[in-house]
Amino acid sequence: MTVKWIDWVKQLQSIAQAGLTYSKDVYDIERFQQLRDISISMMSHYTKTDWEVVEKLFASETGYQTPKVDIRAVVFQNEKLLFVKEKSDRKWALPGGWADIGYTPTEVAAKEVLEETGYKVDYFRLLAIFDKEKHQPSPSATHTYKIFIGCEIVGGEKKLSIETEDIDFFSEHEIPDLSIARNTEWQIKEMFGFMKDRNKERILD
Template sequence: MSDKWLEWAKRIQALSQSGLSFSKDVYDIERYEELRTISAEIMQEYTDLEMMKIRELFTNESGYQTPKVDVRGVVFKDNKILMVREKVDDKWSLPGGFCDVGLSPSENIVKEIREESGYDVTPVKLLALLDMNKHPHPSQPYHYYKIFIQCEVTGGKERSGIETKGVHFFEEENLPELSIGRNTETQINMLFEFLRDPSKETIYD
């Protein structure tokens, strides 16, 4: 029940955003604005975020609220997995990030891996499509889906990017401190199952 407040706040925000996007009635718009304010007040009460920052997060959204999509690249070499060190928290994650408009998931991960690690890759298999809410990630203001795509290195060379400060391949038994907002140890262990069993079916949820 500890994170139930966050679920309520996100649902209220999603409903208010949809209402503001499609309603034409001035009184309904007023009510939806109030709902959005209530959701922001809930977020402020239970987090360290300032109201101005929360309002920016919520008011920058428009249209019907849907989950955001985060794509992560899974690259194996010599029974190790490719990870990058994030500048923002000095911890490690699979290369990746939010999907850009106009690019497919596979095009996005090729771009992200090149930018964050220096390697050129070819996507070969969708390993998992996970709902962030069903995994022990830190609480987030939005609802996210996470896509894990296995890729093979075709060129390039190890090189940090604008958002990363290290590139390394790690053994499953010797993982670094993880950036758990991006990936958890359980998820990394799950991905190694595909290395041991290439015929393993895609995991979802």
């Protein structure tokens, strides 16, 4: 079930941030700052998180607010899919993370796979672009687009990173305990669909 209040708070924050960016009138700027403070207070109250923490994570950006971009690498080997076990929640996810400034989406995918697993990948293929809001069972403080990019191992060797405590390949019938904020079971099953059918149409929200 969608928790509507968090959507409204994010919209308030977005309006306030745009107003602070483009307003010239000092009184309008003051009102937009008040609006931003209200959105922070609401998020702090309902999530039971310190105001200062919410401000840093939720309302510290400047400029026109746009969705964040999360890149996930889809790497198959012998009909099994590559996963990493995250130290942060001890659950499994496809290699990936936030898109970095100065990198293309495929470069981010390759960088994340190398950093998190030790494998080098190439031969990229866009598989899906998801709006996280439409697929997550629980609400998020940020609006995120998730890009799933297929790629193939061309070198390297298995190597743990400071973020991961395990690396492994799993078949469609042995999907591990997933880090749902990073990838859902439905999304993973769709990725196996791409493995079985190279002509499967990409998924676009």
